[in-house]
Amino acid sequence: MLKETILKKLQDKFPDADFKVNEHMGELSLTFSRKLIVDVCSLLKNDADLRFNLCEDITAVDWGKSKNRFTVVYHIFSMMNGFRLALRTDLEEPDYIAESVSAVWKTANWHEREVYDMFGIVFNNHPDLRRMYMPEEFEYHPLRKDFPLMGIPGSLPLPEKK
Amino acid sequence: MEKDYREEFHPKIIQALLKQKADPTEDVLDNEMILNMGPQHPATHGVLRLVLRLDGEKVIACVPELGYLHRGYEKMAENMSFYEYIPHTDRLDYISPMANNVAWVLAVEKLAGIEAPKRAQYIRMMIAELARIASHLVAIGAFAMDVGALTIFLWTLREREKILDIWDILCGARFTNSYTRIGGVANDAQPEAIAKVKWFIDQFEPNLAEVEQLINTNRIFIERVDGVGAISKEDAIELGFSGPNLRACGVEFDLRRKIPYLCYNEIDFKVPTYTEGDCLARYFLRLDECRESAKIVKQVVDKMPVGPVQANMPKKVLPHKDEVYTKMEELIHDFMIVNFGINPPAGEIYHAIEGSKGELGFYLVSKGDGKPWKSKIRSPSFNNLQSLPKLVIGHLISDVVAIIGSIDPIMGEADK
Numbered sequence: 001m002l003k004e005t006i007l008k009k010l011q012d013k014f015p016d017a018d019f020k021v022n023e024h025m026g027e028l029s030l031t032f033s034r035k036l037i038v039d040v041c042s043l044l045k046n047d048a049d050l051r052f053n054l055c056e057d058i059t060a061v062d063w064g065k066s067k068n069r070f071t072v073v074y075h076i077f078s079m080m081n082g083f084r085l086a087l088r089t090d091l092e093e094p095d096y097i098a099e100s101v102s103a104v105w106k107t108a109n110w111h112e113r114e115v116y117d118m119f120g121i122v123f124n125n126h127p128d129l130r131r132m133y134m135p136e137e138f139e140y141h142p143l144r145k146d147f148p149l150m151g152i153p154g155s156l157p158l159p160e161k162k
Numbered sequence: 163m164e165k166d167y168r169e170e171f172h173p174k175i176i177q178a179l180l181k182q183k184a185d186p187t188e189d190v191l192d193n194e195m196i197l198n199m200g201p202q203h204p205a206t207h208g209v210l211r212l213v214l215r216l217d218g219e220k221v222i223a224c225v226p227e228l229g230y231l232h233r234g235y236e237k238m239a240e241n242m243s244f245y246e247y248i249p250h251t252d253r254l255d256y257i258s259p260m261a262n263n264v265a266w267v268l269a270v271e272k273l274a275g276i277e278a279p280k281r282a283q284y285i286r287m288m289i290a291e292l293a294r295i296a297s298h299l300v301a302i303g304a305f306a307m308d309v310g311a312l313t314i315f316l317w318t319l320r321e322r323e324k325i326l327d328i329w330d331i332l333c334g335a336r337f338t339n340s341y342t343r344i345g346g347v348a349n350d351a352q353p354e355a356i357a358k359v360k361w362f363i364d365q366f367e368p369n370l371a372e373v374e375q376l377i378n379t380n381r382i383f384i385e386r387v388d389g390v391g392a393i394s395k396e397d398a399i400e401l402g403f404s405g406p407n408l409r410a411c412g413v414e415f416d417l418r419r420k421i422p423y424l425c426y427n428e429i430d431f432k433v434p435t436y437t438e439g440d441c442l443a444r445y446f447l448r449l450d451e452c453r454e455s456a457k458i459v460k461q462v463v464d465k466m467p468v469g470p471v472q473a474n475m476p477k478k479v480l481p482h483k484d485e486v487y488t489k490m491e492e493l494i495h496d497f498m499i500v501n502f503g504i505n506p507p508a509g510e511i512y513h514a515i516e517g518s519k520g521e522l523g524f525y526l527v528s529k530g531d532g533k534p535w536k537s538k539i540r541s542p543s544f545n546n547l548q549s550l551p552k553l554v555i556g557h558l559i560s561d562v563v564a565i566i567g568s569i570d571p572i573m574g575e576a577d578k
Contacts, residue, residue: 054399061510075523079413118236127181147237149238
């Protein structure tokens with residue numbers, strides 16, 4: 001029921017866009033172009049029937065392949081309808097750049113910083129894009145599939161003795 | 163100002179501090195300074211580091227720095243089977259490990275399409291609620307201790323100790339429990355454990371009332387935290403608050419009600435809310451939740467059905483150790499599950515439970531192997547901490563301590 005409403009509203013607003021719908025274990029997810037993410041999110045958040053007001057989680061998946069290597073996944077929740085929706089956008093080569101949704105949900109700020117830290121995905125228009133966990137001097141992005149589990153020796157310098 | 167602090171702080175932190183809009187005080191005085199708080203500070207509940215920009219004693223900007231307890235649990239999850247990861251969930255929110263165990267196995271069961279038997283689900287509900295009580299007791303005690311009322315910490319920890327004793331009977335460990343299994347729980351709840359739970363619930367209410375009386379008649383405590391760190395409903399949702407902190411702002415949002423998992427729809431309980439959204443409201447709300455959880459545990463124990471505690475799916479659920487040693491089939495299944503994993507079908511799921519700190523979710527991607535291709539932890543403490551700058555700006559340094567205590571962050575979970 002709500003699924004049709006969401007799809008209809010999105011297709012009315014973005015007639016040219018291609019929304020791939022996927023349902024797995026009763027969870028609805030939409031895949032679409034990365035350029036639309038901010039517009040789609042603000043529509044989903046501000047529409048009076050949908051009101052996806054809670055951004056639960058933003059993360060990325062490294063598929064370990066050369067084409068469409070990363071997928072950024074957003075989990076948003078509508079408190080009004082008690083409905084969870086997953087949004088997915090694939091990132092294109094060669095630069096892994098996504099648009100920041102921190103203007104839509106403030107909580108996206110830290111989630112995007114975490115994704116930047118762990119995957120090296122840069123978010124355009126992010127207010128404060130710093131590393132979340134690793135030190136600023138660290139050069140690598142640990143959750144990428146090509147980063148070894150044991151770490152890289154010497155990549156984290158020990159503090160100097162004073 | 164930027165120049166003076168360049169040696170101590172990373173320039174990007176200083177930038178972030180200066181970017182935050184200061185209070186509309188017209189003339190910025192010369193006594194503005196930058197103060198480092200933590201990561202080794204007793205009031206930061208672990209290793210949280212705050213960089214504060216101060217005007218006199220007033221905080222005008224705050225930048226939390228995380229990562230001092232980052233152990234890379236998401237990376238580790240990608241390199242081990244679903245079973246192997248259960249003990250690691252204990253180390254996320256180490257105050258309520260049982261709730262994390264439950265959250266992880268529920269996510270894996272959703273991914274693999276396993277359903278645990280009814281009795282196992284009731285046991286899981288019981289341990290999740292007891293974990294919530296234990297966690298809130300620590301939160302209340304530590305919060306009171308942070309603002310100077312030490313006795314309460316001792317009293318609440320005394321109650322928590324009884325819950326740890328229940329864990330001891332139930333699974334043999336007091337802190338790092340790893341009690342749940344995919345498709346059920348490790349062993350059936352013993353009659354002694356159930357009896358102890360009943361005894362605990364019966365004596366808990368008067369003891370909690372005693373604690374409450376001690377705090378509520380303490381004028382210093384009440385005046386110290388009343389109206390401190392208030393946040394509005396809209397801001398709280400916008401900043402990703404969840405759990406008790408969100409309900410203290412007047413939003414009646416509880417995943418146990420909104421998306422019932424386990425058997426919460428068979429249980430009668432209230433979702434307490436307060437409207438003030440300040441430190442005092444968060445404290446009162448935790449007290450109320452303790453009472454509600456006690457009510458839930460009581461019903462769960464009364465209603466608990468009899469039956470098996472592990473699903474009968476030999477290819478996905480580890481057999482009991484006794485059977486492994488005596489039966490050929492079970493030995494083969496045990497070997498296959500331990501060495502190759504349970505191979506859930508390819509796909510991705512997100513499952514969240516109402517943990518003791520808020521919404522604790524796991525996002526799992528499977529490619530059909532024995533290991534998760536990706537596992538993301540949606541930790542409530544991480545999200546709750548994000549609003550810290552918003553809460554502390556305009557308050558004194560001593561209030562920062564109270565605010566951190568009231569939002570109850572656990573760094574093991576926030577840093578992963």
